[in-house]
Amino acid sequence: MxxxxxxxxxxxxxxxxxxxxxxxxxxxxxxxxxxxxxxxxxxxxxxxxxxxxxxxxxxxxxxxxxxxxxxxxxxxxxxxGIGRSFQITNLFPNLTVLENTRLAAQALGKDNFRLFRRAETFDVYTRQAYAALEMTGLREVVGLPANVLPHGGKRKLELAMILAADPxxxxxxxxxxxxxxxxxxxxxxxxxxxxxxxxxxxxxxxxxxxxxxxxxxxxxxxxxxxxxxxxxxxxxxxxxxxxxxxxxxxxxxxxxxxx
Ligand SMILES: Nc1ncnc2c1ncn2[C@@H]1O[C@H](COP(=O)(O)OP(=O)(O)O)[C@@H](O)[C@H]1O
Ligand SMILES: [Mg+2]
Incomplete structure (x- = not known):
C-alpha cells in the first residue's frame, strides 16, 4: 500500500x-x-x-x-493528474489532429499557466500537444481533420488527447x-x-x-x-x-x- x-x-x-x-x-x-x-x-x-x-x-x-x-x-x-479516456465521439471532426489535441491540453490543463500571458499560454498548450502527438506517432498527420483518420488513428488521437494534459x-x-x-x-x-x-x-x-x-x-x-x-x-x-x-x-x- x-x-x-x-x-x-x-x-x-x-x-x-x-x-x-x-x-x-x-x-x-x-x-x-x-x-x-x-x-x-x-x-x-x-x-x-x-x-x-x-x-x-x-x-x-x-x-x-x-x-x-x-x-x-x-x-x-x-x-x-488523472487523465481518462475521451470517447471518439468527443472529437471535433472538422478540427485538425493538432487542434483537437491542443483543446484537450487546455480543457484538462492543470491551471499552471494562469500566470502566463495569453499568447504564451497558447504556446505552452501547443508544445504539450506536439509532445503528445510525437509520443503517439501522429506527428505526420497533425494538419489533417480528425474525421479523416482511420479508426486506429482515432484511437491514437484519443491517447494523444489524454497525454496532452500530462497526467x-x-x-x-x-x-x-x-x-x-x-x-x-x-x-x-x-x-x-x-x-x-x-x-x-x-x-x-x-x-x-x-x-x-x-x-x-x-x-x-x-x-x-x-x-x-x-x-x-x-x-x-x-x-x-x-x-x-x-x-x-x-x-x-x-x-x-x-x-
Ligand atoms: N447505468 C446502469 N444502470 C443499470 N445497470 C447497469 C448500469 N451500468 C451497468 N449496469 C449493470 O451492472 C453490471 C455490470 O456492468 P458493467 O460494469 O458494464 O460490466 P462490464 O464492463 O464488466 O461488462 C451489469 O449487470 C450491467 O447490466
Ligand atoms: Mg464494460
Whole structure:
C-alpha cells in the first residue's frame, strides 16, 4: 500500500437492486500498467467509472496519493493528474489532429499557466500537444481533420488527447476496442512507451487477452462485481478459478503452464 498511487477501498455501486460493484478494494502502484479484466457484466466499466469520477459510489472510497477523491467530479480529478479516456465521439471532426489535441491540453490543463500571458499560454498548450502527438506517432498527420483518420488513428488521437494534459495516471477503457488485430501491437507499443518514457501509471480495462497478458505488470480479475483474483500475468494465467470462470475459453495457456 505504501507505493499506491490510486486506491479503491471497499467500493460499491448499486443500480436499483443490482450490485454492479461489490466491496472492491485494490491498489494501483506508481509506474505500473494495471489491467482490469473479467467476463461481460463483471462490473469493470462501472468500477472504472468510479475511478474516473463519472459515477459516485454507493459506498467506499477512492484515494489518490493518499488523498480522498471519492466525490470529486471528473474535471477536478483531471486537475490532480488523472487523465481518462475521451470517447471518439468527443472529437471535433472538422478540427485538425493538432487542434483537437491542443483543446484537450487546455480543457484538462492543470491551471499552471494562469500566470502566463495569453499568447504564451497558447504556446505552452501547443508544445504539450506536439509532445503528445510525437509520443503517439501522429506527428505526420497533425494538419489533417480528425474525421479523416482511420479508426486506429482515432484511437491514437484519443491517447494523444489524454497525454496532452500530462497526467500522472492514465485511465484507459478498452484502448484496442474496434481495432483491426494487426494494428493492436503498434497501439500497445505506444502505451508501453507512454508508461516507460513518459513515466506514467496506467490502469486499463481491456478485453484482448494477448494484450493484457503481454503488457500488464498486474492484473485484477473481476467477476460478478467482486475481485476474483489479482496477480501478475503468470499468476493469473495459472489461477484455476480464473480459468474456470473466464480465461479457459478466451486465452490459450502455453503448454506446461496449466498446472
Ligand atoms: N447505468 C446502469 N444502470 C443499470 N445497470 C447497469 C448500469 N451500468 C451497468 N449496469 C449493470 O451492472 C453490471 C455490470 O456492468 P458493467 O460494469 O458494464 O460490466 P462490464 O464492463 O464488466 O461488462 C451489469 O449487470 C450491467 O447490466
Ligand atoms: Mg464494460
Amino acid at each position: 505504501t507505493d499506491a498511487l490510486l486506491s479503491a477501498r471497499n467500493l460499491r455501486k448499486t443500480f436499483g437492486g443490482l450490485v454492479a460493484v461489490d466491496e472492491v478494494s485494490l491498489d494501483i502502484n506508481s509506474g505500473s500498467l494495471h489491467s482490469i479484466i473479467g467476463p461481460n457484466g463483471a462490473g469493470k466499466t462501472t468500477f472504472f467509472n468510479l475511478l474516473t469520477g463519472r459515477y459516485r459510489p454507493s459506498a467506499g472510497s477512492v484515494l489518490y496519493k493518499g488523498r480522498e477523491i471519492t466525490r470529486l467530479p471528473v474535471h477536478q480529478r483531471a486537475h490532480l 500522472e495516471l492514465l485511465l484507459l477503457d478498452e484502448p484496442t476496442a474496434g481495432m483491426a488485430s494487426e494494428q493492436v501491437p503498434e497501439l500497445m507499443q505506444i502505451i508501453e512507451r507512454i508508461r516507460t518514457d513518459g513515466r506514467k501509471t496506467i490502469v486499463m480495462v481491456e478485453h484482448n487477452m494477448n494484450v493484457v497478458m503481454g503488457s500488464s505488470d498486474r492484473i485484477t480479475v473481476m467477476h460478478q462485481g467482486r475481485v476474483l483474483a489479482e496477480g501478475d500475468p503468470r499468476q493469473i494465467a495459472a489461477d484455476k478459478t480464473v480459468q474456470a470462470v473466464y480465461l479457459g475459453e478466451l486465452y490459450d495457456l502455453p503448454k506446461g503452464e496449466s498446472a
